[in-house]
Amino acid sequence: MWLVPRKRLGTFVVDLTSTRQCRIPQNPLKGVTGGASGQKDPCAGLKASDLNYGKERFRGYDKDGNAISENGIDHITRRHILLDDPSKGFLTQNKLPILAQGSSKYVFQDNVTTLSNAQNLVVRLNAVVFEAAKDDYSWSRGNIVMTVTFPAIPKSSDEFFAGIGYDLKQGFGTPSNSATLILGRDCREVITAYPGRP
Amino acid sequence: MRLVQPLTVLALLIIVGAILGGGQENPMDQKKTMPLLGNEGPLNRAGQSSPREGKANDLIKPVPVAVSGIAGGLSVYMMRDPSFPRFSQGLVGNDRYLDTRLEGDEWEALFLDVLRCPDVGEVPYLPNESSAEWQERYGFKFQQTIPAYPLLGRIHDLFIYVIYKPEEVGQLRDECLRVQSTTSNEKALATLKKLVRSCDEASKIGSGLLLAPD
Numbered sequence: 001m002w003l004v005p006r007k008r009l010g011t012f013v014v015d016l017t018s019t020r021q022c023r024i025p026q027n028p029l030k031g032v033t034g035g036a037s038g039q040k041d042p043c044a045g046l047k048a049s050d051l052n053y054g055k056e057r058f059r060g061y062d063k064d065g066n067a068i069s070e071n072g073i074d075h076i077t078r079r080h081i082l083l084d085d086p087s088k089g090f091l092t093q094n095k096l097p098i099l100a101q102g103s104s105k106y107v108f109q110d111n112v113t114t115l116s117n118a119q120n121l122v123v124r125l126n127a128v129v130f131e132a133a134k135d136d137y138s139w140s141r142g143n144i145v146m147t148v149t150f151p152a153i154p155k156s157s158d159e160f161f162a163g164i165g166y167d168l169k170q171g172f173g174t175p176s177n178s179a180t181l182i183l184g185r186d187c188r189e190v191i192t193a194y195p196g197r198p
Numbered sequence: 199m200r201l202v203q204p205l206t207v208l209a210l211l212i213i214v215g216a217i218l219g220g221g222q223e224n225p226m227d228q229k230k231t232m233p234l235l236g237n238e239g240p241l242n243r244a245g246q247s248s249p250r251e252g253k254a255n256d257l258i259k260p261v262p263v264a265v266s267g268i269a270g271g272l273s274v275y276m277m278r279d280p281s282f283p284r285f286s287q288g289l290v291g292n293d294r295y296l297d298t299r300l301e302g303d304e305w306e307a308l309f310l311d312v313l314r315c316p317d318v319g320e321v322p323y324l325p326n327e328s329s330a331e332w333q334e335r336y337g338f339k340f341q342q343t344i345p346a347y348p349l350l351g352r353i354h355d356l357f358i359y360v361i362y363k364p365e366e367v368g369q370l371r372d373e374c375l376r377v378q379s380t381t382s383n384e385k386a387l388a389t390l391k392k393l394v395r396s397c398d399e400a401s402k403i404g405s406g407l408l409l410a411p412d
Contacts, residue, residue, distance in 0.1 A: 058333045059282075059411070060358030068282045068359050078286060079410065084295060085288045093233055102273040102295035103412060109236025121235045128241075128258055136262040140269035140302070142318040143357070148260035153240055155232060161239045162231040168273070168299070175233070179260075182269060182357075184329060191357055194412055198269035198302070 042187040043134040043144065048127035052188045072190030073119060079103045080165070080194040081118050090118050091165070100172070104194040106165035107175055125164070126193050129181045140198070144183040147197050152177070167196020268302030270356030272409040274396045280361045280406035292403055298392050300409070305356055307385035312377065315343045315354070347373045353409065360409040367406060371397035 053073040060068045070078075081090050084101050091107045112118050133146035152162035163175030170176060176196040184191055235241060240258045277284065277293045289295075309315045321336045333355070341351035349370040352360045362370050374390045374397070381387065400407050 058330045058358070060355075060360055061352070062282045062359075063280060063361045063363050063406075075411075079412065086286075087288060100295060100297060102275060102410065106235055107233045109233050109238055111237045112235065117237070118235075121241055124241045125235060128260060132260040133262045138265050138269075140265075140267075141356075143269065145265055145269045147263040147265050149263050150234060150258065150260045152231065153234070153257045155239065158230060160231045161234045163233045164235065165233075169271075169301075178263060180265075180269075186329075189329070192270075192412055197263065198265050198267075198412075 042185060043137065046134065046187055048130040050188050051123075051126065051130060051183070051190050053123065053190045055184075055189045057184075057189065057191065072192065073123075076122060076190070076193050077115070077119060079192070081106055081115070081122060090115070096172070101166070101168065104166055104168045104176075104196045106195050107163060122193065125179060126181050126190070129179050129193075133181070134187075140182075142185050143191060144185065144187055145198055146181040146183070147178060149178045165195030167194075170196060268306050268356065270302050270412050272300045272305075272353070272356060272360065272411055274298040274300070274392070275408045275410060276396070276400045276403075276405045277408050278364070278403070278405045280363065280408040282359055282361070285359070285408055285410065292405065296396050296399055298396055300353070300356075300389060300392065302356055304385055304389040304392075305353070307383055308377070308389045309340075309350075309353070312381045312383050312386040313344050313347065313350070315340050315351075347377065349373050350377070355411075357411045359411065362407040364400070364404050364406040367397045367400050370407070371401070 053076075054071050056069045056071050057075075058067055059070045059075070062068050078086070080103055082088075083090065083105065084099070084103075089095075090112075091105050092110045092112060093107060094110050096107075106118070106122060108118055108121065112121065129146055129148050132148045138145045138147075150162070150164065152160040155161050162177060164177060164179045165175060166172045167176040167178070178197050179193070179195055180198050181193045182191045182198070183189060232239065274296045275285070275289070275293065276296050277289070278291060284290075310317055316336075316339055318336060321332070321339055323332050324335075327335075337354045340354035341348065344351050349362060349366060350373050352362075371394055374393045378387060378390045378394075396407055399405075
């Protein structure tokens with residue numbers, strides 16, 4: 001079992017502060033290219049199944065000047081499912097990082113043994129994030145940011161499901177119960193998703 | 199009086215005991231946890247009739263979290279041969295994550311506040327313009343704003359990879375030092391310091407840099 005050090009249990013307590021804010025109208029002028037006040041909510045009427053993980057996105061230029069293109073699922077897999085050394089696979093509760101990683105990483109139950117299983121689980125998680133936050137999201141430089149926190153879910157009388165993965169900003173000591181999903185301004189294109197907060 | 203003192207001592211002992219007893223096991227502390235992502239539990243196949251619809255087990259009740267500031271960040275890696283295909287295959291040899299990140303608020307301080315680069319709202323979409331076309335146009339405009347800093351200008355977004363070949367690291371360092379001398383913005387200065395430190399690390403062994411997005 002994945003024993004949580006006692007002192008760290010606090011991290012599994014849901015942060016209920018400031019979660020009641022209605023954030024769609026927030027739309028700070030700085031950085032808004034979509035969803036500006038008065039415009040139609042791009043997420044209205046959409047379902048999680050509308051999320052597009054396959055759309056190729058411009059991700060900068062390579063050293064030879066060629067454009068780098070990467071779709072959502074490839075990016076999430078490369079940066080947040082697989083370890084920095086992809087040959088080492090992904091994290092599970094009994095396979096935790098030894099070396100510092102350069103990005104937040106999801107953590108899976110030990111029963112997840114294939115990459116496609118891990119990817120499917122992240123897609124399912126994001127679907128839950130989307131449905132929970134599609135009416136309560138933020139804008140950041142023209143992109144849609146959805147962040148949610150998952151309360152611990154009872155498994156049995158003395159066991160819980162808790163922890164999405166490690167948030168790089170919090171370090172690799174305690175798993176985070178939060179998950180972030182970042183979408184393009186159409187509220188469909190998946191740019192990235194990772195455990196923890198933006 | 200004689201009674202008061204022993205009682206006071208007893209009370210103190212109880213208080214001290216209670217404080218130290220904070221270490222007493224809380225029933226919650228005994229609980230074992232299992233990651234949410236797995237084939238057992240609320241996200242498993244059986245428990246979800248339509249996984250991609252997000253209609254998970256009723257037990258999952260996530261709470262939206264208010265976030266502020268600019269989302270995203272760039273992790274800085276030192277790579278002898280920095281390229282996207284190489285990075286995708288994994289780090290080799292002396293290649294490593296430098297334990298350095300440029301966070302959204304730091305990027306904002308440096309590029310929007312100090313260098314006065316245009317934010318996305320200042321480059322509106324043209325009719326029928328695709329997001330890829332817009333990204334290219336925005337990046338061009340961003341870089342055009344700071345012609346004296348062409349290498350810094352590559353960091354025009356927080357969701358892109360930025361690559362500096364080994365032979366460009368010295369120039370990047372120089373650009374950072376020049377901006378440093380023109381500002382007192384503490385956050386921007388801290389960001390520049392991170393970049394200079396990264397350049398120094400990379401230069402020691404003739405490596406380049408790769409900044410990777412979240």
